[in-house]
Each structure stands twice: as structure tokens, then as C-alpha cells.
Amino acid sequence: TRTRVAVVGGGPAGLMLSHLLHLGGIESVVLDHRTHEEIRTTHRAGILERDAVRLLVDSGVDRVLTDGDRHGGIYLRFGGENHHVDFEQAVGASVWLYPQTEVFLDLHEARTRDGGDLRYGVADVEVHDALGRPRVTFTDVDGAAAEVVADVIVGADGSRSACRALVDPREQFLRTYPFAWFGFMTQAPRSADELVYTRSEHGFALISQRTETVQRMYFQCDADEDPAAWSEDRIWTEMHARTAGHDDFELRTGPIIEKSVLPFRSFVQTPMRHGNLLLAGDAAHTVPPTGAKGLNLALADVRVLAEVLERALTKDDAAALDSYTDRALARVWKAQHFSYWMTTMLHRTADGSEFDERRQLGELEWLTSSEAGSAYLAEGYTGWPQR
């Protein structure tokens, strides 16, 4: 097969790129070793920044507006009380609760409707000749050897990216954390109208939502925690301890229908381009989950990438690709700071001192009682204006 752009990775980032390229009149082929079913059923975060929603809606993918929930703020819970941060008031912006799995389904449907060439469940994917005429070889679903020859290859193949290793020379930046997140789904009503990010002496907890009857929650745990060791009783005891307080907040509980431990790290690889191979999303950078920046950052990459690819492939502006790494990384490092900052403000470490605890509380008091403090959080959470 011959195409303009071969996209390795058919998650939301790869599909959004293929969709935007299609709207710009550029054909692409999307490959993924995972099946549609595997991607559809992998729980990921649920918050879209203002401009991520705008990108979806402006490109004709607008189910988020009817099936998503607009959230004008969050609660920071500390000292046994909820403190509301109003994004609308602080920066005139909001976010949308709309799970990443729904974004995937919407984009998959748009690409299928528009006749997109999507190949899920392929094996042995390998990228060749990134510095010349690039191609991807793989084994198709029927077990036959296959090849896609393209002008450009995009690695949108996630945090365990194989494309990443082809960038040479490369620089990597990594920060690890001495904890992880335990995530679970529960059949319960909502506990609050917006998300509740909790800091307690027992560690961090987050109460997010999915529907009227299913909620998504997380709590800080050890990196080597075994989900099987956590019974329903044990999970709720832990959640109650962390969210206890003296206001009228009530944690709503129910049967737990899914549980897992999430990886937790900050990572950036640069440059994001090697000849005719370009990286997007988690393939080039990972953020810890606090603040839900991962998908938003991937969509921001893809928006810039679609624009430079359009210039390079339809306007003969080969130099357009040169600007990609710097433009993408400008936002990446802001999001890296934001995710790191929210993480360290709300989590406990085993070696944390009394000083650290009181300093954390001082920061939270400042954030929730000052206009400048609320604006700092609100601007990062709803997403910096796109350039």
C-alpha cells in the first residue's frame, strides 16, 4: 500500500491526526497491534480541556456536547472540608467530563464513516528508513506479510512506544514518584456535582464520575500494590478514611466493578522528529495522571502536527516540519510542570516531614482563598491557549 502518512497507533491521538489530515485532503493509513475491543475497554482519564473540546467540535465530532458534562470547577478537599475552585470565575473557561474511551469511539466512527484505512490487530509492526522513503512492515490480521510506504510516518504508539527508540540522537528526561494510583469503577450515584481532589493524612484520593450510576475513583497507593489484595471493604475503608471530614460531604459507595494500579511517572523525549518520523502523544511524553493532562496533551500535539504536515505535504513547505518539536514541547513542559505540581501538592510521601505537610496545607489555603491562586490552578487545568 502507498499512502501519504502512515500512523502507527490507533488510539485517540492517531485517529484524531488521521481525521484532521482527511479534512485537509491528505490520505493516511492507521495501524495498531491492539484490537478495537482492547482499546475501547481500557479505562483512561475523563477530563477534556476547553481547546480539546473545541478541536473535536470544530472537526465535526460533537457528541461530547450532548453526552459529556461541562464542569465549571473542581473541589479541593483538605482539612476535612471541600473548597471550591471556580474556573469560570477565575479564567472564564471550563472543562468537560467525557471519558477517553468515548473520544476513541467517536473518532473511530468518524474515520470509518469517511472511508479511513484503519488496521487494528496487526502484528510485528516495524518502521524502516525514517531518514529516506519511510515504510512500515507488519503482519496483517490474516497472517500475511504487508507493507505501507509513505511520505511521513507518525509514531502515536503510546507510552510503550517502539517508534520512540528510532529517534537518534535523543535526549530523555524522567522523574519517578514513590507511589502510584489505585483506580476503580463503582456502581454508585455521584458524590458531588464536580470532581473532588482530596489531600489527607492518609494520602491522596480523587472522586471522579462517569454516569448517573457509575463513578470513577482513585487513591494513592504503593507502586507495587496488588489489586487482588484489595477487597471491596478494604477499598471503601481506605476511601472513607481519606475523605472523612466535618462538612456535609458524603462519599457514595456501591459495588466495585473494575480495579487496577496505574503507572505513575513524568517523562519527555526530545526531539519529537527524526527525518520523516514524527512522534505524538505518550510516545514522546508521559505525565502522571493528576490533572488528566495525558490525552489533552496528545490532542494538542496532533493539532500542531496536522498543520505542519499539511504545509509540508500540500504546500511544498518541507521546512514546516522543522518547527514541530519546539512548538509541541512548549506546551509539553507546561503540562509537565502542572501535573508534577498538582501531584506534589496533594500526595504524601513516606519520608515527608511535618514541615512538608504544613507547607502543602499553606499552599492549598492560598489557592482556594486568593483570586491569583485560583487563577493559577484554573488556567492550567482548563488548558493554556493554543498557539
Ligand code: DHB
Ligand atoms: C480522571 C482522571 C484524572 O487523572 C483526573 O485528574 C481527573 C479525572 C478520570 O478518570 O475521570
